[in-house]
Amino acid sequence: MKKGQKETKVETEMQTWPRWLLVLTGLCLIHGPNRKSSNTWEALKPRHVPQDWYDIVWFKGSLPKHAFTMWIANYDKLPTKARLASWGVPVSPLCSFCSKEEESRDHLLLSCDYSQQVWSEVFARCQPPASTFTKWAELLSWIRHPRSKRAALLRKLAAQTVVFHLWKQRNNLNHNQISLLPIDVFKNVDRELKNIISSMRETKSFKNLMVKWIR
């Protein structure tokens, strides 16, 4: 199998995030095709995670598939088209959603018009930031500065769920030609977030979180 084909195959597997343990082998992509996956794991495992966002990724109630995607996104190591193109993979570097800008992490997940429509639905329930996100640090800052601990938990959950579903939709679009409106991506976010909150309703920190989300 040629190098480009191999990398595209690994990327295709990454859309099946519930099988994320299998995907770890393919994550040699995130440091370049010549790096051993064992070295990648060494570089990424939690002891190397900077403390300033550790608790945004790993917390009680977060789904492993969400935390894992958020973890990779925090390192800015998702195999976006801009990243793949920089490695010489024969793909257009343009955004899968809008085809107007390079598909970087910050564009794809934050500043793209498509993604901002998903975020705007979240902001209607979690209070918006002072201005729309353009950089990853602004997302982290928004998560970190809520009015209460409960609001912080809701923002962490919502951010992970949105990041996961935007990345999933990007992969579905590229590999399965499944096109969804932003509102439909949000409906998936909404459904999954409600399931998480419902499953954790006996936990003190999740008490009244559903009311906060659906108000």
Ligand SMILES: [Zn+2]
């Ligand atoms: Zn875009």
